[in-house]
Amino acid sequence: MSTALDERVTDEVEALEAILMDDVVIKRVNDVPNIIETVVHPSTGDDVDQQFVCITLEVKLTPDYPDCSPEVTLRNPRGLDDQLLTTINSQIKQKLLDCLGQPVVFELIELIRENLTESNLPSGQCVICLYGFVDGDVFIKTQCYHHFHSHCLANHLIAGKKYYQEELEKLPNWQQMQAPPYQQTCPVCRCPVSCDVDVLKNAPPPVDSVTAPPFCLTAELKALQLKMAALLAQQVAKGGVVGVGDTGPPPLTITSPSDQDNEATNGSSSVAQEGAKAEAIGNGRPNGSGSNDNSSPGSPHSRPVYRGPYRGFNRRGKPGRRGRGGPR
Structure with a gap:
């Protein structure tokens, strides 16, 4: 950077810090400003509670800035839909072309603030009821x-507290005493929030939920049902759906006392069969048939097999160890 360029960048950074104060963050590399970051809100005077939208502006200064346009990124939009973000991005590109050769960060901040002021109403849908925000709705930020x-938020918080109490009652008393108290959280990001549920539940329901026409099965929905049915049949044919078309045991089996008795009887007989097979293999008789007459001296099966009771683990004869009761 040349000396003149450094002066322009320095003057712009000082002006931003004087105007925005703590609302702007300047990141430096070797004492040279590199990234300018600030959260832009709509113009509502001193009434912060009426600021329903915001967005984070990040400007990365290129080595040739301001003779070369900086890299501009919009992050963490709140209450803004994709159409408005597209409009703001197109205006930013035009502003960078118009202000090429001069500092532009403050101009970008004012451009975004004007758009937010005109659209200071949350767009999109309420993630709880999936209805949009229209005139007449009572909403909360x-x-x-x-x-x-x-x-919607009142119903969500009431249901969340009820579920917390039900799960807490299932714990032992000592765990209930150590459990943290119920904390209201945002349904979207799970950040702690503080809301007066008694006031929220007195609000009317969403306008669209009251004025919405009755459900009607359209041709489009019927076509979607047929498409999903074909996908389900394909997954069942591949064995990808649990509990449908399986030939193996079900994931959960409910048995009666008689079934348990039969299972115990069958289990004991199978255990006896397995024990007989194991004993036959230990005696050198493959598959439990035949005798050990073909054993010759020096063969692995010529050693007498211990037939005493097994009183613990590792009681079988092992190479290099004497059997129980053998000569010392």
Whole structure:
């Protein structure tokens, strides 16, 4: 970088720090500004509670900046849909072309802030009810900038606390005493939130849930059903669906006391058969048939087999060890 270029970058960084103060982060490499990062909110004056959308702007300064355009990235959009993000990105590209050769970071911040101010209403869907936000809806913004219908979030938090209490009662008393208290969390990012459920549950349900037409099975849904049925049949044919078309034992078997008695009887007989086979193999009789008459001196089977009771592990005769009761 030349001396003049360093002065322009330095002046811009100082101006940003003076205007935005703690709201801007300057990352440096060898004392040279490299990345400028800030969270942009809509213009609502001092009323922070009315800021329903935000986005993080990251500007990476290239070595030839400002004579060369910087690398601009938008991260962590909150309450913004893809269409609005596409519009902002196209405006940023045009702004970089128009301001080539001069500092542009503050111009980018103002451009994004204007778009957020015009669209200071959460777009998309409530992840709880899957209905969108329309005029007349009562919604809430969490501390992590996620939006929900107040009515939906109240039902979600009430159900979450009920489930927590049910699972807590299943634990022993000593674990219940050590368990942490119930903490409200965001349904999207699981960050801790603090909401007054009594106030939220008094809010009306989403407008679209009340005015939505009754469900009707359309031709498109019928075609989708046929497509999913074909996929299911394909998975069943390949054995990829548990419990459908299996020839093996079921994952869960419910037995009666009579079934357990029969299983015990069959199990004891099978154990006896296995024991007989093991004894035959130990005596040198393959498959439990024939005798040991063909054993010759020096063969592995010429050694007498210990037939006493096995009182523990490793009681069988091993090479290099005497049998029980053998001569010392």
